[in-house]
Amino acid sequence: xxxxxxxxxxxxxxxxxxxxxxxxxxxxxxxxxxxxxxxxxxxxxxxxxxxxxxxxxxxxxxxxxxxxxxxxxxxxxxxxxxxxxxxxxxxxxxxxxxxxxxxxxxxxxxxxxxxxxxxxxxxxxxxxxxxxxxxxxxxxxxxxxxxxxxxxxxxxxxxxxxxxxxxxxxxxxxxxxxxxxxxxxxxxxxxxxxxxxxxxxxxxxxxxxxxxxxxxxxxxxxxxxxxxxxxxxxxxxxxxxxxxxxxxxxxxxxxxxxxxxxxxxxxxxxxxxxxxxxxxxxxxxxxxxxxxxxxxxxxxxxxxxxxxxxxxxxxxxxxxx
Numbered sequence: 001x002x003x004x005x006x007x008x009x010x011x012x013x014x015x016x017x018x019x020x021x022x023x024x025x026x027x028x029x030x031x032x033x034x035x036x037x038x039x040x041x042x043x044x045x046x047x048x049x050x051x052x053x054x055x056x057x058x059x060x061x062x063x064x065x066x067x068x069x070x071x072x073x074x075x076x077x078x079x080x081x082x083x084x085x086x087x088x089x090x091x092x093x094x095x096x097x098x099x100x101x102x103x104x105x106x107x108x109x110x111x112x113x114x115x116x117x118x119x120x121x122x123x124x125x126x127x128x129x130x131x132x133x134x135x136x137x138x139x140x141x142x143x144x145x146x147x148x149x150x151x152x153x154x155x156x157x158x159x160x161x162x163x164x165x166x167x168x169x170x171x172x173x174x175x176x177x178x179x180x181x182x183x184x185x186x187x188x189x190x191x192x193x194x195x196x197x198x199x200x201x202x203x204x205x206x207x208x209x210x211x212x213x214x215x216x217x218x219x220x221x222x223x224x225x226x227x228x229x230x231x232x233x234x235x236x237x238x239x240x241x242x243x244x245x246x247x248x249x250x251x252x253x254x255x256x257x258x259x260x261x262x263x264x265x266x267x268x269x270x271x272x273x274x275x276x277x278x279x280x281x282x283x284x285x286x287x288x289x290x291x292x293x294x295x296x297x298x299x300x301x302x303x304x305x306x307x308x309x310x311x312x313x314x315x316x317x318x319x320x321x
Contacts, residue, residue, distance in 0.1 A: 009047075014065040017136035019157045023050065024057035027069070034072055042070055087129045096298055101159040101291050102152060103127070103137070106300045109148040109277045113139055127153065141167060141174075144242065146259070149176070149282025149300045154290075162290035167239060173286040176234045176244055177223070177302060179279035179310075180253035181263060184230040189220040191247045195240045206260065207242040209250050216240045218247045226313045229256065233283075244280065255280055275309045 018026050027039045027048065046054045049068035050061065061067070090111075097104040107113070107123060114122040121129070127137050140152040140163045154160035166172040196213035198206055217237035224231040230253065234244045242261070248254055249261040257267055257278040286297045302310075 009068050009070045012067045012069060014061045014063060014067060015135075016063055017157055018061045018065075019063045020060050020161060021157065022057065023048065023055055023059045023061055023067070026061055026067075030069070031072065038072070089130055090126055091123065092130060096150065096300065097296075099291075101154065101156050101289070103155055104150060104152050104298045107143055107148055107151040107282075109146050109303070112145045113142045113151065123151065124153070140164070141239070143282055144245075144278075144280070146257075146278040147176075147280045147282060148303050150285045150298050151282070152285065152287075152298070156290075159290040163287060166287055170237065171288065173284075174236045174239070174282065175284040176236070177279075177281045177283045178232055178234055178244060178248065179226075179256040179306075180220075180230045180232050180248050180251075181228070181256065181266065182230060182253045183225060183228065184220075184222055184232070184253070187222045189251075191218045191220065191251065192216070193247060193250055195243060195246055197241055205241060207240070207246045209246065214238075214240055216243050216247065218244060220248075224310075226310065229313060231310065245278075273309075274305075274312060277305070279306055279309070281306060 012030070014026070024036075024039060024043065027043075028034075028036060031039060040057060042048050043055070043057050047068075047070040048055065050059060050065050052066075052068075091105055094106045094108065095103065096106055105123070105127075111126075112122040114124045124137060124139050128134065131137065134155065136155055136157060138154050138157075138160050140154050140160060143149065143151055152163065154163060163172070193209050193216060194211060194213035195207050195216045196210035198208065200206055215238060219235040219237060221233045221235070222230060223233050232248075234248075236243060245255055245258055245261045249258070254262040255278055256262070256270055257275050258280075259267065259278065262278075281302055282300065283302070284297060284299045286295060288294065289296045
């Protein structure tokens, strides 16, 4: 960050990109390369001030706040300048929609939405690498690593808070396509089953059906019958972790290729026939645009590998289960 290695503190005026953001997160973005432990130390010591007053890490900034940042000593640069990091474009051709407030991409399966848990670069980190000029890029919602489809990123903090409110209040409509084991007799199922999150010894997140869990509601609609399978559309009325996956498994119809809640022996057989990923795709999202308040719908077609697998199952005479 410019000015941080000088002997005197620097003052910054918070713009829209920092509105309602925690000061520790704002400083992390502002002071690129400075360890978080150091950021928390200068907050605890009172060296960071907002409008001349001391603040804690959880303090929320507002547009127009004056932020005092103390000088940070950095190691002397090597005599040999480092080579600039080469960024391989991975998401540039996956943009569904873009305007001054929103960036919507068709997330590929196998890519986490953010780094962590053994993943160094997720979607949001990759976008920031590909778009170094962007002042603000934040995930509006999340998709599981193995889920493909519509993912919305906010380019303004006001857009982020606007869309988060829609998600909380149930005004955003999210739809997925899933291939469920078995043949459904009903065309529509409304599933209201509470879900409980827990963590395994290895740190992995899991979800189970539990009476004391959080309320979770999914509406499933039959789209297509295949031998031994049902292609269903899932409409999320709540947004719990792994909600669609756990609800379908609870019904006895786990998603094809699901490595957490699925039929593991069946998954091995499916991999030999061409399905090497979970058959879950975020196909459509409808929200009110944060700038115009008009409804907008973003769509993603079924990926080619999933379409091909459906074709092979349609041509099969025997059930796949």
